[in-house]
Amino acid sequence: MNDTIMHDHHHDGIDRRGFLTCMAWAGTGVLWALKGGVLTSSVLAQDASPIAGADFTFAQISDSHIGFSKAPNADVTVTLQEAIVKLNALPTAPAFVLHTGDLSHLTKADEFDTLDESLKRVRTDQIFTVPGEHDVIADNGKLYLDRYGKGTAGQGWRSFDYQGVHFIGLVNVLDLKAGGLGNLGQEQLDWLKKDVAGLASSTPIVVYAHIPLWEVYPAWGWGTEDSAQALALLKRFGSVTVLNGHIHQVLQKVEGNVTFHSAYSTAFPQPAPGTADAPGPLVVPAIKLRSMLGLHSVLYQAGTGALAIVDATLE
Amino acid sequence: MNERTNSGMSATPFQSGAETSSRRGFGTAVVMIAAGVALGGLDRGGEQVAAAPRASRPVAGVCETGSDASDGSAARAPIAATTHQVTIAHFAFDPESLTVAVGDSVVWTNRDDMPHTVTSNDGETFASAGLDTDDQFSFRFTEAGSYPYFCTIHPVMTGTIIVTV
Numbered sequence: 001m002n003d004t005i006m007h008d009h010h011h012d013g014i015d016r017r018g019f020l021t022c023m024a025w026a027g028t029g030v031l032w033a034l035k036g037g038v039l040t041s042s043v044l045a046q047d048a049s050p051i052a053g054a055d056f057t058f059a060q061i062s063d064s065h066i067g068f069s070k071a072p073n074a075d076v077t078v079t080l081q082e083a084i085v086k087l088n089a090l091p092t093a094p095a096f097v098l099h100t101g102d103l104s105h106l107t108k109a110d111e112f113d114t115l116d117e118s119l120k121r122v123r124t125d126q127i128f129t130v131p132g133e134h135d136v137i138a139d140n141g142k143l144y145l146d147r148y149g150k151g152t153a154g155q156g157w158r159s160f161d162y163q164g165v166h167f168i169g170l171v172n173v174l175d176l177k178a179g180g181l182g183n184l185g186q187e188q189l190d191w192l193k194k195d196v197a198g199l200a201s202s203t204p205i206v207v208y209a210h211i212p213l214w215e216v217y218p219a220w221g222w223g224t225e226d227s228a229q230a231l232a233l234l235k236r237f238g239s240v241t242v243l244n245g246h247i248h249q250v251l252q253k254v255e256g257n258v259t260f261h262s263a264y265s266t267a268f269p270q271p272a273p274g275t276a277d278a279p280g281p282l283v284v285p286a287i288k289l290r291s292m293l294g295l296h297s298v299l300y301q302a303g304t305g306a307l308a309i310v311d312a313t314l315e
Numbered sequence: 316m317n318e319r320t321n322s323g324m325s326a327t328p329f330q331s332g333a334e335t336s337s338r339r340g341f342g343t344a345v346v347m348i349a350a351g352v353a354l355g356g357l358d359r360g361g362e363q364v365a366a367a368p369r370a371s372r373p374v375a376g377v378c379e380t381g382s383d384a385s386d387g388s389a390a391r392a393p394i395a396a397t398t399h400q401v402t403i404a405h406f407a408f409d410p411e412s413l414t415v416a417v418g419d420s421v422v423w424t425n426r427d428d429m430p431h432t433v434t435s436n437d438g439e440t441f442a443s444a445g446l447d448t449d450d451q452f453s454f455r456f457t458e459a460g461s462y463p464y465f466c467t468i469h470p471v472m473t474g475t476i477i478v479t480v
Contacts, residue, residue, distance in 0.1 A: 133468045
């Protein structure tokens with residue numbers, strides 16, 4: 001299924017100076033630019049050229065875990081709201097926001113209610129979600145799909161086009177098998193094949209899903225069993241950007257024309273791969289917490305195929 | 316064929332009564348249809364311990380949530396049945412492999428800061444709801460066999476219950 005967003009209320013692009021001023025809060029922010037499949041990074045204050053003249057922006061937030069209340073974050077709703085305040089402070093509202101899953105902590109209706117109430121305050125036209133494994137506990141995604149499944153295909157996947165960029169939201173948290181990783185499943189792969197069949201290879205592709213579509217750390221389940229099949233379907237495209245959540249930290253990887261980015265959580269950090277005995281919440285001092293939570297702002301520059309991704313912490 | 320028994324609290328005592336009231340939220344009750352079909356003989360076999368309202372009585376072979384599973388219908392606890400404990404900690408089941416006798420119960424207790432599930436690999440024999448910190452799930456095994464299971468939230472977490480005659 002393709003959804004086309006009809007509204008573009010900021011066709012005047014980005015004001016570079018204003019954007020940089022706003023981005024001052026991104027103390028540890030690093031700017032990532034994708035041009036022709038090559039990833040370059042720069043510290044915000046030193047080189048902001050990738051964001052100059054962006055045609056539109058969108059934002060990614062992830063892993064809100066509404067309902068979580070333990071160390072190191074007793075109130076994850078507050079930190080989500082802080083992320084929203086940061087988003088709303090951007091000089092130009094993002095065209096839309098992607099939430100890459102784990103909206104809730106325990107798949108409970110009141111958790112989704114709290115999330116929805118918070119997201120109403122986001123200054124944007126539309127919010128797209130994909131589920132995390134915490135959104136589909138013991139019900140095979142029923143509650144999640146009842147609430148967020150409108151306009152999606154299959155078990156919650158979708159695609160839409162915005163200003164020449166094709167966005168694909170994939171679901172890789174259902175029908176997981178013992179000992180396995182994330183799972184897309186044949187039905188979704190078949191859908192993906194049809195979805196991209198008619199696209200020119202020059203179409204920039206942005207894929208978003210919860211669990212990484214690359215093997216970050218399989219021992220902790222940080223990967224997707226059949227991601228290689230999905231990526232094979234995208235191989236012919238010159239620019240593919242894959243955004244994920246799940247691991248509550250920023251990591252990047254480049255593989256051919258595909259660039260992978262994982263996002264901060266708005267709730268709590270997790271350890272770097274293999275640095276702890278388990279991937280539970282990383283308990284950090286309160287004073288450090290907000291430097292390990294955050295969001296992504298993504299800017300797109302038409303004609304160059306460039307995506308600039310700004311990792312922004314809450315402080 | 317297994318003897319039909321009630322698998323209520325009286326048949327599956329728990330170590331700590333306090334833990335049974337530690338739930339903070341699971342509002343509703345019935346979880347998964349299960350064992351009777353898949354194993355052709357498991358009676359009502361498991362219940363998750365939770366301070367939540369009970370659902371109407373399930374049919375044979377149903378896992379349920381509820382603070383009290385006894386319904387006064389069948390009555391007899393298995394003779395000399397033992398209750399075994401499995402701790403969920405550091406994203407692992409401990410012990411990972413456990414051998415029990417037919418009629419014994421196993422109680423899983425989540426000691427992690429993150430939720431987990433206890434779900435048989437076939438998805439049918441037993442399946443807990445999401446277990447938050449200190450939540451428990453219990454299942455009584457009435458047929459011999461090997462029962463591999465995993466956490467559906469973190470599938471790298473696996474375990475096996477071996478049930479002997």
